[in-house]
Amino acid sequence: MLFAVLFEDNDKCAADTRSRYIQAHLDFLGRHASMIKAAGPLRQNEGSGAGGLWLVEADTPDAVDRLVRADPFWPTGLRRSVRVLIWKQVFADGARI
Known part of the structure; x- marks a missing residue:
């Protein structure tokens, strides 16, 4: 299954956090x-x-959530929020799939 994972950054996080990690x-x-x-x-x-x-290929949303939380950015506070959405691709390279 394909998932779109949307991260929103925390604008209150220190500016150098991204560069450090x-x-x-x-x-x-x-x-x-x-x-x-x-x-x-x-x-x-x-x-x-x-x-x-x-864009993540995984069996379940829980597997995606575990992946997100294992990312070194996650515990730093850089991410304000995350949304995990099932995505079905229906169009690519100028054609319907």
């Missing part, structure tokens, strides 16, 4: 590439971070 976060994404099919930041505009998005 980014390498551990990226290493985590690499170690879990079999589940995390795509990942990247979301922005309000060019300079303002808003959160992140993962």
Whole structure:
């Protein structure tokens, strides 16, 4: 099953938190590439971070939740919230699937 995982950043978190943990976060994404099919930041505009998005393949929402909580960013307070939504892809590369 595919899931869209939407993260909202905590704007009250210290500005250097992301930079301190980014390498551990990226290493985590690499170690879990079999589940995390795509990942990247979301922005309000060019300079303002808003959160992140993962596309995850997993059997259950609980498996996705465990993955999210194992991310080095999670315990830092960087994330204000997370939403895990089931996603069904119906269109890709200019065509219906």
